[in-house]
Amino acid sequence: LAWLSDAQAGRLLKQLECIVTAISTEPNLPHQEISLLDEAESHMLLHDWTQTEAQNPNTSLHQLFEAQVLQAPDKTALVFENQRLSYRELNERANQLACVIRSRFADAHQKVMPKDTLIGLYFDRGVDMVISILAVLKAGGVYVPISPEYPKPRSKFIFSDTKAAILLSQSQYQNRLEDWLAEQALPTQLLMVDEALSKNALNKNVPSETVFNYNVAPLSGPQDLAYVIYTSGTTGQPKGVMQSHGNVVRLLAATQEEYQFSRDDVWTLFHATTFDFAVWELWGALSHGGTLVVPTGECVVDSQAFAQLCIKENVSVLNQTPAAFSAFAATVIDNDWRLAQLRLVIFGGDALNIESLKPWWKRFGDTLPQLVNMYGITETCVHVTAKKLSADMADNALDIGRPLKDMKAYVLSSSGKPVPVGVPGELYVGGAGLARGYLNQSALSSQRFIESPFATQAEKANSQYDTRLYKTGDLVRWLARPNGAPGHLEYLGRNDFQVKIRGFRIELGEIESALSALPEVRQAVVMTRKQTQEYTSEAQNYLAAYFVSEPDHAVQIDSLMSQLRSQLPAHMLPATLTQLDAVPLTINGKIDRRALPDPEFVDADTYIAPRDELETQLCAIWQGVLGLDQVGIEDNFFQAGGNSISAISLISQVNRHFNVKLSVANLFLQATIKAFSDEVKNHQVQENLLKWLTPKPGSQSHSSQDNSHIAKMFMVHPGGGGCEVYRGLASQLKNDFECIGIDNLNMLSDKRIGSLQKISETYLTAVESLLPKYEAINLVGWSLGGTIALEMAAQLEQRGYKDIYVYLLDTHAGPTIDKDMDPNTLEKINQRQRASMLEQGVSGEYIDSILLSRPYESQIASSDLSQGLEHTQVILLKAGKLGVNEYQYLTDEEAFLSAKFSVPDNNISKLIKAPLKVVLLERYDHQSLLGAGEEIKQAIANNCLIPE
Incomplete structure (x- = not known):
């Protein structure tokens, strides 16, 4: 017994004594009924270590x-x-x-x-x-x-x-x-x-x-x-867990003494509200008078952006799953950043590997911020136990601490008997915090929420006391502590087919059901495996699926994954799909999970090398994140071992390396490097689409005057040019609007667009995060820019927006001048314009981009809107005369002049339901209209008063 401590040896001898006593006094007692506890240890485990202080909340x-x-x-x-x-x-x-x-x-x-x-x-x-x-x-x-x-x-x-x-x-x-x-x-x-x-x-x-x-x-x-x-x-199918006001209120009360949350704290709502960790984040902030910072979806998956947000907002309480914190910690350490106000980092949602925290402790120590490991389940109101962490903890310790002061924890055998200290058993949770049950599933609720056999008569008589226990399915054991202090719990894993992946509890049976329901699949098995990847030093769980196909069914792995993606949320998608001839069985006819083969993430026989520098760089990033020696451009990220957390790391690196703002959603949609490289190219273009024509809020050149709520004006480029033409007008409007130019995609990209609907959708995607929630959306467009602005308004209406204003600077609806022009005439015009622009010092490259975009712009200008405008208010600022050199190449200038100006509304009225408001700018022609800055400013300021 040299490998046992004196205390462990003493407990073992007591357990042997209990066995011998039971056998001698009750020889016919079934072996599973034999208790290994003497009376003193039984009292300690059932009472001394599970004493609770009822909170009895009286508020909502x-x-x-x-x-x-x-x-x-x-x-x-x-x-x-x-x-x-x-x-x-x-x-x-x-x-x-x-x-x-x-x-x-x-x-x-x-x-x-x-x-x-x-x-x-x-x-x-x-x-x-x-x-x-x-x-x-x-x-x-x-x-x-x-x-x-x-x-x-x-x-x-x-x-x-x-x-x-x-x-x-x-x-x-x-x-x-x-x-x-x-x-x-x-x-x-x-x-x-x-x-x-x-x-x-x-x-x-x-x-x-x-x-x-x-x-x-x-x-x-x-x-x-x-x-x-x-x-x-x-x-x-998923199951709905029902939680009461009082359960959350008592959670906040039970943790307040230990963590002293206050009005000075700043929390982040990092987790989705569909994950119960968000309940703790939201009410932890708002119930104590703190500030709740909500990151965008893009920020959550970009550890660098999230860390910068924490620094900017002086976050003091940070809640993270272990995997998410690994990426966050690596970013903070690599950039040598300090989070001056951060005082608490609270882990939850998944098992914590202490080894992964050592780089953080080496950099910041283990006292400020204090790291805390909390264990809990949705059915028990977020948190059950808590443990403050320190750098001197054993590397392999999965110590989840002690129950909160109003919770009880019992470690029971398969027959429902308490097990001794150090012996594994299933965790049953009692006391406050237990959910009412599962919505519309009374049978399942009765199976998982049982009456406690350990409740005292006083507890049963107290109507305020919940005498139920929740059967967690988690394997734990009690750990003895020095000097007789109450024991801690050590987490050992699951005793059923429920697993935890990146904080989410997942029933493997739900994935197996979804996979088996596919017409190509006869039988399916899903299990967890481990893999070490670049973003974390610890091995991470991933889901590996195996299937046997139906006879005579040709199976495509990509097709199966696509079908699963339409049925299951992202965190439940298997990382690998492996086809089997048959599922291996044990001698007893059960599935032999140990005999299932290791999944192959990348097939060396199908490797396709990168074709250009961009793909080469992406391959290197993917290999690093996935921990693989080789990744081809047609290898699927998720089938190569990626998951939603490693996707966060990859997207963060890609965004930083290529200066783009991609999200994990882009990777889910384009999961091969061949497809993903196009996303990078497109976003590089999109990142250049928006130009702030007035100082961007937060920039050094931005006025110190408080205009954080200033309205936005989106200025859509005209044909044959970029949004820089609006700089003069933007200067006129700068005190009333934050002017944001939308630049000409067809001049920036070699993937040009000739569809009015498609280019408008692209521009809306670029400005989506900037669209105001509670104020009007303002769009201005000169010439072709007005046509695009009208279609953007149409698409905004389709999304449900109604408060939209479009200011048209001499935009005409209907056929364009060069729509039916013969190629020879068009080429002469192009040559004349090229010569004229070269004389003005315009670069040949810029001229080429204008002329190459012209056919596409002609298609855009000739297109109909996707729908008439029901709610949008349109103000037309119409040129009052024809310019000297305007349309001089036309053979019938008089006829065109008559057609152009005889229509007072430029054919716009037929596109909109609300009355068109027209301002005639008599001193200006089409080309000089942007010089009417003061008149345009006045028209915008008084748009409701403009005479029709």
């Missing part, structure tokens, strides 16, 4: 927030990009939306909305998402987050399972959601929050005398549901 989550509004109304509550809302502003918007929600429900059902009414949330990251969560709770409802990134079948299942009374979303998703709900014949009402909160919206459902700084009367209490979050399910 939104009331915690409202208390902070009263204490510090002007304190910054929420930050997203350039938007900053105080507690007062956030509260008022949430109150406004809560009133709309209640009114919508009452109108539809002719009654007051009852407690526990489910309301879906379908949002991208941003202010509207947080406002909606608060509003739903204030209205008395239960929020159900659904990611727009979910595949259609998963979203539709949640719609059907919840039968939500109302679904809140954004206008850009209106058409999609209307179609999906109609397909299921669900009575769910759609409410577009960006429209409901628009400062120009007149909400008929809310009485005009409503003052939104008064909180709506509360309907929900601590025992009522706050949210339902869906997790992976064994049946092939």
Whole structure:
């Protein structure tokens, strides 16, 4: 026994004594009924180490927030990009939306909305998402987050399972959601929050005398549901976990003494609201009066951008999964950055490898920030145990600490008996925090949430005390501590087919069901394997899928992956698919998982070398991230061992190396280097599309005057030129608008576009992150630029935008002059213009780009809009005379002059529903119109007063 400590040897001898005693006194006792615990150890494990302090919350989550509004109304509550809302502003918007929600429900059902009414949330990251969560709770409802990134079948299942009374979303998703709900014949009402909160919206459902700084009367209490979050399910469908207000409130109370959260703290909402870690982040900030910073989707997957955001916003409390923190820590260390205000880094969502933290501790020490490992499950309200970490911990320790002070932990054998210290068993969690159960799955709830056999009579008699236990499926063991201190728990893994991948609990059966349902597949097996990659020193779990195909079915791996991608969220997609002739079985006829072959990430026989320098550089980056010696241009990143976390590392490196802003979504859509290189090229062009014609906010040349809410004006390039032509006009408008030029893609790229719809869509993609949420969208375009601006407005209307203004600088609708021009005449014109521009000092390269783009621009100018404009307000500033050299190449100048100017509205009225407003600039011709800066400025400023 030399390898045992004295304490371990003593415990072992006591266990042997218990066995001998049981055998001698009850020889017929089944062996699984024999207890290895004496009375003293049993009392220690069941009582001394599991004493709890009940929190008994008496308030709801939104009331915690409202208390902070009263204490510090002007304190910054929420930050997203350039938007900053105080507690007062956030509260008022949430109150406004809560009133709309209640009114919508009452109108539809002719009654007051009852407690526990489910309301879906379908949002991208941003202010509207947080406002909606608060509003739903204030209205008395239960929020159900659904990611727009979910595949259609998963979203539709949640719609059907919840039968939500109302679904809140954004206008850009209106058409999609209307179609999906109609397909299921669900009575769910759609409410577009960006429209409901628009400062120009007149909400008929809310009485005009409503003052939104008064909180709506509360309907929900601590025992009522706050949210339902869906997790992976064994049946092939996700399951909804129901959590109450009180469970979250008591979590905040149970952790406050240890971590001292305050109004000075700045948190990030790093995780998606579909992941329960986000519950902790959101309410950890807003219940203590702190500031919640919401990163964009692009920022979350770019460790460099996220680290810079943390520095800029002085983040003090950071919550991360271990894998995400590895990328974050490497970025911070490599750049020698300091996060001066960071005081806490809290890990959750996955097993933590202590070895991976050593570079961080070497750089920053282990006290500031303090690193904390917290273990928890969606069913137990985010966190169950906590452990402060230090640099002197054993490398292999998966110590998850002790239960929070209002939680209980029991380590039980397969027969439900407590096991001794040091012996593995399944973790059962009791005390506060347990979910009400699974939505619409009472049988499963009864299996996983059981009555505690250890509850005392006093606990059973207390109606406020939850006497249930949750069967976690996690294997743990108690660790003894020096000097008789209460023991800690060590995490050992799973005892079922549920796994954790990058913080998400996944039922392997759900993936197997999805794969088996494909027509080409007869049988499927999914398991986890480990692989070490560049972004982390520790081996990471990945999902490996194996399948046997149906006879006479030709199988394409890419096709199977594509079908799975339409059924499963990204975190559940297998990294590899391996075809088998048969699934190996044990002697007992069970699947022999140990006999399944190691997956091959890259097939050497199909290697295709890079064709140019860009692909060569991408191959090098992919090889480093994936930990492979060779990657070809047609090897799929995810089939080569990549996953969503390594994708973050790859995208971060690509963005930094090529100075682009790609997202992980780009990699999912274009997963081979051959396809992905085109994405890089396109984004390099797109990065150059936008030009700030007035100083960019935050730049040194930007005025110190507070104009953070100044309106934006998007200025679309004309034909045969770039957006630089608007610099003079932008200078005139600089006090009223942030002027952003959209440059000529056909002059910047060799992949030119001749479709009006396609080029407008490309430009909208470029400006998407800059589009205002609550103010009007302003577009200006000279000549062809006006045509493109009109189509951009049409596409914005299709996305649900209504508050749009388009200012046309002598744009004409209808056939273009050179549409039917014979090639010889067109070539003469081109030669004349080339000579003229060369005389003016224009470079030959720039002239070539103009002339090469001309045929495409002619196609664009001759195209019809994708739809008429229903809501857009259009102001036409019309040239009043013909220029001396304008159209001098025409054979019938008089006829064209008559046709051009005899139409007072330039044929624009037929394209729009609202009345066209026309300003005739009599002193200016088409070419000199941009010189009318003062008149244009006045027309824009007074657009509502311009005579028709």
